[in-house]
Amino acid sequence: MAKGSILIVDDNKSVLTALDMLLSNEFEKIDCLSNPNVIPSKLDKEAYDLVLLDMNFKSGVNSGNEGIYWLNQIKEKRPDTSVVMITAYGDVELAVNALKTGATDFVLKPWDNTKLLATVRSAIQLSQSKGEVSSLKQKEKDLKSSLNSNQKYIIGSSPQLMEVLNLVRKVAKTDTNVLITGENGTGKELIAQEIHRLSQRHQEMLVGVDMGAISETLFESELFGHVKGAFTDARIDRAGKFEVANRGTLFLDEIGNLPFHLQSKLLAALQNREITRVGSNQSVPVDIRLICATNRDLPKLVEDGLFREDLLYRINTIHIEVPPLRDRGEDILVLADFFLKKYGAKYEKAHLKINGQAQDKLMRYNWPGNIRELEHAIEKAVILSNNQVLKADDFFLKPVTGSKSTPNTLNLEEMEKQLIRTALEKHPGNISAAAEQLGITRQTLYNKIKKLNM
Numbered sequence: 102m103a104k105g106s107i108l109i110v111d112d113n114k115s116v117l118t119a120l121d122m123l124l125s126n127e128f129e130k131i132d133c134l135s136n137p138n139v140i141p142s143k144l145d146k147e148a149y150d151l152v153l154l155d156m157n158f159k160s161g162v163n164s165g166n167e168g169i170y171w172l173n174q175i176k177e178k179r180p181d182t183s184v185v186m187i188t189a190y191g192d193v194e195l196a197v198n199a200l201k202t203g204a205t206d207f208v209l210k211p212w213d214n215t216k217l218l219a220t221v222r223s224a225i226q227l228s229q230s231k232g233e234v235s236s237l238k239q240k241e242k243d244l245k246s247s248l249n250s251n252q253k254y255i256i257g258s259s260p261q262l263m264e265v266l267n268l269v270r271k272v273a274k275t276d277t278n279v280l281i282t283g284e285n286g287t288g289k290e291l292i293a294q295e296i297h298r299l300s301q302r303h304q305e306m307l308v309g310v311d312m313g314a315i316s317e318t319l320f321e322s323e324l325f326g327h328v329k330g331a332f333t334d335a336r337i338d339r340a341g342k343f344e345v346a347n348r349g350t351l352f353l354d355e356i357g358n359l360p361f362h363l364q365s366k367l368l369a370a371l372q373n374r375e376i377t378r379v380g381s382n383q384s385v386p387v388d389i390r391l392i393c394a395t396n397r398d399l400p401k402l403v404e405d406g407l408f409r410e411d412l413l414y415r416i417n418t419i420h421i422e423v424p425p426l427r428d429r430g431e432d433i434l435v436l437a438d439f440f441l442k443k444y445g446a447k448y449e450k451a452h453l454k455i456n457g458q459a460q461d462k463l464m465r466y467n468w469p470g471n472i473r474e475l476e477h478a479i480e481k482a483v484i485l486s487n488n489q490v491l492k493a494d495d496f497f498l499k500p501v502t503g504s505k506s507t508p509n510t511l512n513l514e515e516m517e518k519q520l521i522r523t524a525l526e527k528h529p530g531n532i533s534a535a536a537e538q539l540g541i542t543r544q545t546l547y548n549k550i551k552k553l554n555m
């Protein structure tokens with residue numbers, strides 16, 4: 102017996118009985134109604150794959166209007182249900198009218214059993230496919246909203262961060278391309294997520310691609326998709342990131358790592374707003390909002406011939422620079438407190454605190470790994486400490502070395518900062534000793550720390 106539920110509505114009892122007998126041999130569930138007024142309450146209780154609906158209920162009136170009326174009612178209540186109209190009159194106009202209103206098909210009385218069964222089967226199939234499409238669409242919607250709800254909060258209250266967030270709010274509502282720059286771990290991806298969340302595309306996907314992690318051979322297939330057989334491993338058709346992000350936002354992270362010879366392919370897709378899957382010759386239009394991020398100096402890469410100037414112009418309509426954590430003053434402690442609560446809860450160590458000396462240490466450190474490094478430092482301290490109050494020694498921070506903290510282009514102010522930092526690192530929590538090492542008084546050191554916004 103085939104899967105399928107059918108509601109037959111006809112005021113002619115003998116028609117109802119004949120159809121019931123014919124169809125109940127073939128399909129799982131058949132219900133009959135002789136009074137169409139019961140249709141709405143019946144449909145409230147049950148979803149049918151098919152309604153076989155009489156066109157003319159009032160004897161002597163063959164306008165078909167009552168059938169059309171009930172057809173509309175059914176479509177409104179159950180848009181996925183197929184409706185096949187039954188009429189004794191071969192009126193083509195009526196049939197066309199019913200089809201235009203949303204009927205799936207038309208059957209004439211007296212009917213031919215084989216033909217009627219074929220019509221019913223295909224109408225049921227259509228309704229079941231529509232149901233599947235609706236449920237897939239719903240699943241897609243749920244998936245998108247659950248993906249988008251994984252958004253993390255942006256913590257911080259420094260004027261530097263506020264400036265960034267103001268810019269984010271301004272550009273989010275537009276469709277302009279945005280380039281986000283900043284050191285590793287400053288929160289560039291988080292800013293991209295925030296732009297998407299505040300944009301008109303927020304119900305669609307934010308699709309991220311790490312341009313530094315895609316192998317050159319798979320670049321085109323990853324971004325533009327491929328058709329079955331395009332290359333040895335292409336066993337099925339597959340959409341690329343551009344297509345998946347259609348109507349949403351495409352986030353190209355580490356754009357500065359994209360090899361030069363692939364940049365023109367990306368540029369072409371962005372300019373033409375269409376892509377062609379690998380192995381296909383059909384172009385597909387795509388509607389995406391583009392956000393790129395990098396920790397590299399793109400104008401310098403252009404100067405060195407490593408990044409296309411036309412691509413840079415295309416991606417940086419709006420430029421957002423995310424400042425490093427060391428320049429965000431108060432944010433260090435605000436974020437430290439946030440991560441303390443987060444990991445305190447995770448490792449079941451509630452009400453942890455950071456003492457003054459440890460706060461000083463966190464404030465003075467230059468955080469080359471930015472917020473990511475701060476988060477790891479706090480997590481580690483929470484795991485390893487046995488006390489309620491975390492002390493300076495609980496934070497294992499890398500000694501300030503390497504090119505990031507001492508670039509060749511230090512100016513006088515930066516050199517001063519650097520020297521003060523090193524002295525403070527050497528004498529954690531002991532301002533007097535640090536001042537002595539620097540050959541200045543304690544008060545002068547305080548004044549300098551304040552003036553240099555350290």
Ligand SMILES: Nc1ncnc2c1ncn2[C@@H]1O[C@H](COP(=O)(O)OP(=O)(O)OP(=O)(O)O)[C@@H](O)[C@H]1O
Nearest residue numbers: 253254255256284285286287288289290291472473
């Ligand atoms: N303002 C913030 N509030 C809370 N968490 C933050 C904030 N900024 C960054 N983070 C967290 O720090 C980590 C690093 O952030 P993110 O990945 O966005 O940085 P990024 O600049 O994109 O890094 P990379 O350049 O290495 O890709 C993430 O776990 C992120 O959730």
